[in-house]
Amino acid sequence: MINKVQKIAAKISSQRHLIALRDGMASAMPLIIIGSVFMLVANFPIPGFTAWLKNIGIQDFFNKAANSTFGIVGLTVTFSIAYNLAKYYKVDPLSAGLLSLGSFVLLTPVLKNNGFPMQYLGSAGLFVGIIVSLITTEIFKFFVKRNLVIKMPDTVPPNVSRAFAAILPGFFSITFWFLILLITHYMGIDNIHALIANIIARPLSILTKTLPGIILVIFIQCFFWMFGIHGAQVTGPIIEPLLLQNSDANRIAFQAGKHLPNIITYEFLYNFVFSGGAGCVMALAILLFLFSKSKENKVLGKLSIAPVSFQVAEPVLFGFPTILNIKMVIPFVMSPVVTALITYFAMDWGLVAKPVGAVIPWTTPPVIAGFLASGGKISGAVIQIITILINMAIYYPFFKMDDNEKLKKELAK
Template identity: 35%
Template structure:
């Protein structure tokens, strides 16, 4: 746990440039710059952590460690066994640091931020990107794949980085700048879980007559309050269901558009980057994120989702009822034939 932190700090340049009141640039050494200790250093932090852990494991598996006698206490033995792997990793990282100092980028932080992180942030902080992400998440769920995990492994760092930028701006007394961020999705797009399926349950409670849908809605309701919707996805089911796939993909995309427009027009305040757990119930999350205006937007999104889901729920409900009638007729025929025999 300590070694990735050391390597992360070692890759930085331990000096900062300050400008005096007279306009003179003064370089001060022996300090840790704060520029990349926030969102800007997120990608390097992940890369460094993966490299350090995997390199440490590889070196230990090779047996390049100091082995102590069995009489030595385990805590002391583990301390000595980590010396050589740590020395090798820190040496490699230091060489990388020196090599980057000879380039125009000066540090690996500048390279990653300018060539990778900034373009990704620009891509992630756009309405089309968010719409594609939401559609892909729902589409993967439709085939039984955990879409949130797959897509968030790529987009999650970008969304959280944008949240961190908003939080830094607010902490400095400025207004948040990014509409798209992690809380954009957690607060406005997943009421009941991916696909805003709490609205789907409301549709079932309002209009469904089949016992199958009513039972699923009754069992899935408590979990949906906390945005957990696997009982809905696999219970109705939505997975491999060509009828329910359609609204399940459309709803989050539409809600993404309405939320983005509301924020861009200033009708709803931008999110401040404060982490609100995704399991926070709808309306409570809106109040915590943006007050009464955020709650009103959640209500509007909720109604839109109900309208989209409604005809598809009626179609699935009709299928269940028709199947029940067919099964009832078949059972009556079987009983009649048995009585005749």
């Protein structure tokens, strides 16, 4: 059973397109996080501070900085996915990335003043960007691997040769998307982004727009983690673009002072639900640190409390261990599910502030992460304290059983 699951997960996580998608999304994270910082500063929940920013005329510039970073994630991901996939194929990644950008812009509708709708350059353009980057790179690779390129003499500088080599595959790539654009236009479809959202994004959004859907995602991630496989890397390429779309929708609403539309966002899952990392092991690390009687667990508690506080769960996952430990399945799965349910309903009932769309670095310690993700609201920190205490109660009987067994063995020796 273990070998079968590990083989299936290995095939999924090593699939070249999913690797390119995962690495492409990771490449965009610095811009997303930087944009979140500017957005939080511009809309920090201290009326006097935000009024001061507005009076001196720089609040709009902070918002513009957020829109220029977080707000172009669609463009960024389009380039970086193509770049990473081309690197895998060992063809010119820069040319593949630029051709994907050109194709993406070609498919994006133009406003009457010849501008581009900002939402499609951002998270709303993610799915078109993903499709365009993967297909464009495949076309580019097809021509390059068969030497269907313009070759220059050896005396020509390499950068010039690469540029000319990209002309023929680039022409066919742009022509391919040009024909797609014409066909959809004559079919009465003038917005390919909306079409893709209806065909792909909307059905998948069941996973990230509904409570049962996100609970299923949590189950899947925990299932793979229990076999020693990084659950987020397996599910990430599918769900993270959708979660980031939800976060960006909240960011735009927050900046405009409107009602936040989404509870389930990127930061809801990775900051609020998985406190301390997979399985909510922050709670287990605290139990190890405070209540261990066996020497083994005492040492592990001292070694793990600091890294787990910064969301690095591996010391507990592999040191306790929780991985491949059938005795720990119940608390490992139950803790994030209970955390998700409590946090979701607390936000739905208005007891806790929703995530404002500020994507917090995954290494941010719990409580601080909740405070920042909720836009500087104390309720975001309080709910994390409550859920960590509840997770400690869930883990305690299983921790105590393990600690007693280890203590007996140590005394016997």
